[in-house]
Amino acid sequence: MAESTDSTQQTVMSGWLFKWTNILRGYQKRWFVLSNGYLSYYRNQDEGDHSYRGSIYIHGATVHSEEPNTFSIISSEESYHIKTSNETEKHTWIAALELVKQDQSKIVSDVSLSGLTGRLRGKLQDLHACQKILEYHDRALQSSLSAIEVSSTLETIVPKIQEVNERAAEFRASTSALINACSEYLDLAQCQADKWIRLHQTGKQKRVWSVNVVALMRRLTLNKHEVSKDASSTANERSKVSSNSTDVDPGPSCSGVKKSTLLMYPAFAGRGKNKQAKTTDLGNTDPPDEDSKQTADTSVKIFEEGKSKGVKSQRKKQESAKSNPICPELVERRSRIPNRPPCSMSLWNVVKNSVGKDLSRVPIPLHFSEPLSFLQRITESFEYAHLILDKASDLKDPAEQIAHVAGFAISSYSTTPYRTSKPFNPLLGETYECDRISDFGWKSIAEQVSHNPPTAAIHCEGKQWTCWLDQTMTMKFQGQNIFFIPSGDIHLKFNCGNHYVWNKVTSTLHNLIIGKMWIDQEGDMDIKCFTNGFSCKVSFKSPGYFGGEPHKVKGSVYDKEGLTMLHLSGSYVSKVELVRISSRDHHSKHGSSCGEVIWSSHALANGSDKYYNFSTFACQLNEMESGIAPTDSRYRPDQRFMENGQVEEAEKKKLELEDRQRSARKGEEENHAPVWFQKQKCPFTQKEMYVYNGEYWSSKESQNWSRCPIIF
Structure with missing residues (x-):
C-alpha cells in the first residue's frame, strides 16, 4: 500500500x-x-x-x-x-478504528448499490424485450386462428391446424421466457429493497452509536484527567515520605521483592503477548535517574532470560501434549461465520454449455462457492474421528473394529446433502494444518501436491491411529445432475497393526435446472483389512425417481472366509447402527448388542442455512491461528474476502492469484515436488500415492518455513 x-x-x-x-x-x-x-x-x-x-x-x-x-x-x-x-487510551483508539471502519463500509455500500441499480435497469430492458416478443407471437397466433375460421374445406383446415400448433408452441416459449424474466427482475428488486432497508437501519444505528461513542470518549477524557491528578498527588506524597525516611535501611527484602516480581513474568513469556509487568509504566517519558537505569537494565536482562525459558517451557508443553494429551490447554474457538451474501445468479446459466465435460476445468463464479478450500473440506471428514476411531483402537473383535471403521467412513458424508456450494480449488503448493490435539486428540496436515490432475494429500495422526489419503476429483454434467467422481484410496492404520483401505463413493448434485438443489451419495464402498483378511461392503442407496428413503446406507462385515459376521444400517446424515446375526451368537461375548449405535451426527445450529449450512466444526476450519505455514489456506485473501461477504473483492483476488501462479508454473509444473509429501508405492495395493514425509510439525516448532513457496 x-x-x-x-x-x-x-x-x-x-x-x-x-x-x-x-x-x-x-x-x-x-x-x-x-x-x-x-x-x-x-x-x-x-x-x-x-x-x-x-x-x-x-x-x-x-x-x-x-x-x-x-x-x-x-x-x-x-x-x-x-x-x-491505560484503558482510556485503549478505548479512544478502538472508537476511532470503528468510526473509520463504518465510514469505509458506507463507501463500499454506495458502490454496490450503484452496481445493483444498473443490473436492475438491464433486467427491466430484458423484460420489455420479452413483452414485445410475446405480443408478436400473440398476434401471429390470433391470425392463424382467424384463418381456420374462414376455411371451408378439410384440405385447407389441416395445414392451418399445423400452423396453429407451431404458433402456440412459440407463444408458450415466449410466455415462459417472460415469466422467467419477471422472476429474475423481482428477485433482483427484492434484493435491492432488502439492501435499502438494511442501509436505513444501519444509518439509524450509526447515529445512535456515534452519540454514545462521543459521550464515552468525553467520560474517558475526564477520567484520564482525574487519574493524572491522583497520580501526581501520590507521587508528591511518596517523595515526601522518601525524604523523611533517608535514615531507614531498606534491607534486603526490598530487592528481593523486585526480583520476585520480575521473575513472575517469564512463566508467561512463552505464551507470548499480553503478560508484561504491570509495575512498569510504559507511558512514562520522564528521564530516569541512575538507580532506575540500573534497575531497568537488570529488568531487561531477567526478562530476556525468562523469554528463552518461556520458549523452552512452551516446547516442553507441546511435547507433553503429544505424549499425554489428557489435559492440554484448551483453545476458545468460534461457532459461526458471517452470513452468506445474497445471489440472484443461476448455476444452470454457467454450466449449460458444458454438457458432458469435466467441470473441474470450467470456471465457476465465486457466488456458488463456500469460504473453505478443498483441503479444508477433506480435513472436515475427520470431525468424528476421535469419537469413533479412538474407541475402535481398543476393540479386540476384528469384526466389530472394521464395523467402526465403516462408521467413520460413513460419517465423512454427514453434512454433504446440505452443502451445495463449491469449495475453493487449492493453488499448487497450498497447505492446511488442523491441530486439534487439545480437544479431539488428533492433528492433520494437507497439501495440494499436483495441478494436473488436481490432487490433494492429507495425513492425520490420532492417539492410537494414523490415517492418510490422496484424492483427485472429477466432475461430469448430465441432464439435471452434476456427478462428483473421486479417485484414490484411504488408508487407516491402528497402533495394534491392523491396516485398512477403502474407496469413496460418487456424489450427485440434483435439480441443477429446476427445484431446490441437494446432494446424494450413491455406490459401494469396499473396506478391507490387509492384516487379518476381514472386509466390509457398504452400499449407499439413492431414493430414485419414485421416492424412497433418502441418505440410506446398508453394509455387511465378512471374515476372511467370506462368512457374514455383522450388519450395518442407518443414514449417513444421522446415525449408523451395528446389528449382529443370530447364528453368530458365539461372537457376542466380544462386544456389541443388537442395534448398538456406533455413530450419530451432531445437529446443525439454528440458522446455519444462512452461512452455507456449516457445522460448528466447519466454521472453525478457516479461523486464523498463529504459527501456521505461510502457504496455509487461512492466508488466502480471496477466501477471506468471501468469508466476510465481499464477493467482488474475492473475485479480483482470485484472478490475481491464479494469474500469478499460472505464469510462475510455466515450464516448472512437471518438475514440481511437494514440500511435505512424497510418492511411494503401497505394499498392499501396489498403487503409487503421496505419503507424508514427517517433516511438517518439526518445521512448525522451529518456525522454519524456508522451503515453502510464495503463492499468496
Whole structure:
C-alpha cells in the first residue's frame, strides 16, 4: 500500500502504542497513524509517509479487545496485537478504528448499490424485450386462428391446424421466457429493497452509536484527567515520605521483592503477548535517574532470560501434549461465520454449455462457492474421528473394529446433502494444518501436491491411529445432475497393526435446472483389512425417481472366509447402527448388542442455512491461528474476502492469484515436488500415492518455513 501525500489526506488519529513483535522481543514502542482507512506504524515519529513499517486496511479487519490495555486488529492478510498505557487510551483508539471502519463500509455500500441499480435497469430492458416478443407471437397466433375460421374445406383446415400448433408452441416459449424474466427482475428488486432497508437501519444505528461513542470518549477524557491528578498527588506524597525516611535501611527484602516480581513474568513469556509487568509504566517519558537505569537494565536482562525459558517451557508443553494429551490447554474457538451474501445468479446459466465435460476445468463464479478450500473440506471428514476411531483402537473383535471403521467412513458424508456450494480449488503448493490435539486428540496436515490432475494429500495422526489419503476429483454434467467422481484410496492404520483401505463413493448434485438443489451419495464402498483378511461392503442407496428413503446406507462385515459376521444400517446424515446375526451368537461375548449405535451426527445450529449450512466444526476450519505455514489456506485473501461477504473483492483476488501462479508454473509444473509429501508405492495395493514425509510439525516448532513457496 502506497499512502497518499496530497492535501486530501486526512489523519484521524496518531500516537505512540506498543506493538507485539515476537516472543523474544515482546512489545515494542511504535508510532501509529490512522489515516485514509489504513492504520500504519513507524519506528519513529519523524519518519516520512513512505517509510512506514507496515499497514493494515481497517475496513476488512476486525477489532478484538479481551484483556486490559490490549486489543488486536485482525485482517485476512495480517494481524496487529497492540498494548496501550491505560484503558482510556485503549478505548479512544478502538472508537476511532470503528468510526473509520463504518465510514469505509458506507463507501463500499454506495458502490454496490450503484452496481445493483444498473443490473436492475438491464433486467427491466430484458423484460420489455420479452413483452414485445410475446405480443408478436400473440398476434401471429390470433391470425392463424382467424384463418381456420374462414376455411371451408378439410384440405385447407389441416395445414392451418399445423400452423396453429407451431404458433402456440412459440407463444408458450415466449410466455415462459417472460415469466422467467419477471422472476429474475423481482428477485433482483427484492434484493435491492432488502439492501435499502438494511442501509436505513444501519444509518439509524450509526447515529445512535456515534452519540454514545462521543459521550464515552468525553467520560474517558475526564477520567484520564482525574487519574493524572491522583497520580501526581501520590507521587508528591511518596517523595515526601522518601525524604523523611533517608535514615531507614531498606534491607534486603526490598530487592528481593523486585526480583520476585520480575521473575513472575517469564512463566508467561512463552505464551507470548499480553503478560508484561504491570509495575512498569510504559507511558512514562520522564528521564530516569541512575538507580532506575540500573534497575531497568537488570529488568531487561531477567526478562530476556525468562523469554528463552518461556520458549523452552512452551516446547516442553507441546511435547507433553503429544505424549499425554489428557489435559492440554484448551483453545476458545468460534461457532459461526458471517452470513452468506445474497445471489440472484443461476448455476444452470454457467454450466449449460458444458454438457458432458469435466467441470473441474470450467470456471465457476465465486457466488456458488463456500469460504473453505478443498483441503479444508477433506480435513472436515475427520470431525468424528476421535469419537469413533479412538474407541475402535481398543476393540479386540476384528469384526466389530472394521464395523467402526465403516462408521467413520460413513460419517465423512454427514453434512454433504446440505452443502451445495463449491469449495475453493487449492493453488499448487497450498497447505492446511488442523491441530486439534487439545480437544479431539488428533492433528492433520494437507497439501495440494499436483495441478494436473488436481490432487490433494492429507495425513492425520490420532492417539492410537494414523490415517492418510490422496484424492483427485472429477466432475461430469448430465441432464439435471452434476456427478462428483473421486479417485484414490484411504488408508487407516491402528497402533495394534491392523491396516485398512477403502474407496469413496460418487456424489450427485440434483435439480441443477429446476427445484431446490441437494446432494446424494450413491455406490459401494469396499473396506478391507490387509492384516487379518476381514472386509466390509457398504452400499449407499439413492431414493430414485419414485421416492424412497433418502441418505440410506446398508453394509455387511465378512471374515476372511467370506462368512457374514455383522450388519450395518442407518443414514449417513444421522446415525449408523451395528446389528449382529443370530447364528453368530458365539461372537457376542466380544462386544456389541443388537442395534448398538456406533455413530450419530451432531445437529446443525439454528440458522446455519444462512452461512452455507456449516457445522460448528466447519466454521472453525478457516479461523486464523498463529504459527501456521505461510502457504496455509487461512492466508488466502480471496477466501477471506468471501468469508466476510465481499464477493467482488474475492473475485479480483482470485484472478490475481491464479494469474500469478499460472505464469510462475510455466515450464516448472512437471518438475514440481511437494514440500511435505512424497510418492511411494503401497505394499498392499501396489498403487503409487503421496505419503507424508514427517517433516511438517518439526518445521512448525522451529518456525522454519524456508522451503515453502510464495503463492499468496
